[in-house]
Amino acid sequence: MSPERESLDFDIVFVGAGPANLSAAIHLQNLVERHNERATSPLEPEIAIIEKGRYPGAHLLSGAILDPSAFSLFMPDFLEKGCPLEAPVGKEHVWFLGEKRKLRIPYLPEAFRNGGNYLVSLSRFGAWLASEAEARGIALIDNTAATGPILENGRVAGIVTDDKGIDRNGRAMPGSEPGMRLNARAVVVGEGARGSLFRQLDRIFGLQPEAGKQIYETGVKEVWKIPAGRTGAGEIHHTFGHPLPPELYGGGWLYAFSETSVSLGFVTSAEPSLPSVDPHYNLQLFKRHPLVRDIIAGGSMLEYGAKTITSGGYDAMPKLFGPGFLLTGECAGLVNMQRLKGLHLAMHSGVLAAETLFDSLVSGDFTEKALRTYETRFETSAMKEELHGARLYRQGFEHGLYRGLVNAGLKVAVPAPPSSPGENRLLPGGKEYDKWLLKKKAFRPDGALTFGKNDSVFRSGTVHEENQPCHLEIQPEDVAVICAERCAGEFGNPCQHFCPAGVYEIDTDSRPPLKINPSNCLHCKTCEIADPYGVIVWKPPEGGGGPGYKLC
Missing domain, CATH: 3.30.70.20 (Alpha-Beta Plaits)
Known part of the structure; x- marks a missing residue:
């Protein structure tokens, strides 16, 4: 017998308190308030955001460089409101790394440049956006995960949240509570990369394109406090090469939030065909390279985290809408790997979702036909133009690093590709796998620069x-x-x-x-x-x- 679930009714339920859904909720509330200033029949929608983390921002992680262009669409006074920006981007460097050496890439294509952008801590940025949403009267329910959609007459009619107090054997403990049923006229799914609710909706409605293969990377990150005098606020470094073999996509970054605080990390392709790689280990090797070591040595690591990145680009984007729901942000594949950015796209998608939902609130029409206008808005947006222009960037590295660098337009002399790339795949039985495994087994973190x-x-x-x-x-x-x-x-x-x-x-x-x-x-x-x-x-x-x- 299923336990009795509390049932709450909303007009809109946002799943995930990330930049996409928070921007959507804020913009939607602004549109409603402006409408009510002149309308004879004011709107009073019930809006809720649910977040599985124990507080807003708890599960948000990125490099991160923010292109602030999306703010002009819904919050042009973001600076006056106290948006937590760490530093404007200053000096920029892109490096090709050998095991000990580095080669600076002298020419940066326009897509790689970051003039006018800011360094941010995504967890702090998300927490601030959440405070702005709550200040507008939007209910934010944290400590709550969406476990599945509610389906009625072939459409999504809400979500079910997680049960509380269930033991490891599936039995209810004293004080346990069943999850809630949150009914909604529309559900906005913004869970980030490969969310569990998105996967369920994909199985039901077939959202992923048949022709486009989604690609993922795993990013691992550390935040360090370092001695002063090593770098300047706003200085950024991006790297290709070491410690990855040429056939595996990935790279590193180091961003100086201030003279004494840096964000650094490493991205490694997450591929079932090449699974024997270790993102955490790659980050430790990256830190031992003189480029990074000379900046952070003698400092202290304050925080560590990891997330996957949706990097398939425009051709791998899922359908953006379905009966009763919309997809926003990285859940919708909105990441530009050529620019190494997705925050502005996530926020822009939230703006378009809000405008779609506002029209539905005014008309009372939440049919799939009405929600389809979200896709129409995307197709005529600057987002579409940006993502379409970069659609082949990540795929250009599928045949190895060297060809990818040429495809990316980075003018750098690199070694010739290996004659037998298949021989170097990190799979048992290959000499490169055995070499990698022995090296990893011999690795001993020192507890100062490198960690287990x-x-x-x-x-x-x-x-x-x-x-x-x-x-x-x-x-x-x-x-x-x-x-x-x-x-x-x-x-x-x-x-x-x-x-x-x-x-x-x-x-x-x-x-x-x-x-x-x-x-x-x-x-x-x-x-x-x-x-x-x-x-x-x-x-x-x-x-x-x-x-x-x-x-x-």
Whole structure:
């Protein structure tokens, strides 16, 4: 017998308190208030934002460089309102790295330039946007995850939220509460990359294009306090090359928030065909390069985090709307990998979603035909022009780094590509895999410049209720057959490498050999993406669990 769920009625429910949905909610409320100033029949919509983190911004992480252009569409006075900008972008550098050396790329194409942009902490930025939304009377419900859509007559009619107080065996503990039923005339899904609600909607409505392959990367980040005199506020560095092999896409960054505070990180392609890579390990090697080491040595690492990045671009974008729902931000694939930016696109999508929803509130029409105007707005927007122009950038690296640099228009002399690229794929049985594995096994973090995964996770503020069902689901038969036998021989159990939080451990002397540590999970979803067999299913844990970013 299912427990009785509390049912609440809203006009609009936003799933995810990221920049896209917060911008949408703020703009929608502004449109409603302007309408009511002159209307004889004022609008009084019920709007709610739900957020699975324990506070707004807790799960937000990015580099991040903000193109402020989207603010002109809904909050032109963002500076006067106290938007938390760390520094305007100053000196810019792009480097090709060898193991010890660096080669500066002398010419930067227009897309790589950042004049007029700002460095931001995304968690701080998101928390500020949330405060602006709440100041306008918008209800923000944190510690609450969307676990599934409510379907009525073939359309989304709301969402169901997570149950509270369920133990690891699925039994209700004293004080447990069933999740709520949030009914809505429209649901706006802005969960970031590969959200769990989006995946369910994709299965039901077929949102992903058949021809366009979605591509993902895993970004890992640290925030450091460093001695003064190493860099200047606003200085940025982007890198290609070391420590990645030529056939694997990725790169690093270092952004100076101030003379004594820097954001640095590394992005590694998350590919089921090349799963035996380790984003966290790559970041540690990146920090040992003289370019980075000379800036941060003697400092202290304050915060660590990880997330996946949706990088397939325009051709891999899902359908932006469906019966009863809209997709915003990175959930809609709105990331420009050529510019290494997505915040302005996320916010712009929120503005267009708000204008669509406002028209529906005025007309009372929330049919799929009415919501389709969101896609029409996108097709005539600057977003469409930007993303379409960059649609082939990321795919240009599918044949390796060197060809990708040429395709990107970066004028730099690089080594000739290897004659047999297949020989260097990081898979068991190949000499490059064995070389990589031996090097990784020999790596010992020093606790000052480099860190192990457990030390890093400790600095992420990650907390989960220990006695709850494991939110990383693998069927027992898959553990026994795939994890213990097939995956061990074919891929070397890559989950022990590709998870940036050490969630998965392999002990070949145990049966089953796989141990899962869900309390370490950073909610990045790399495991679902990089698992070569697709047997790992990530579901939201009890709301409030996960990282607690404040600086990232």
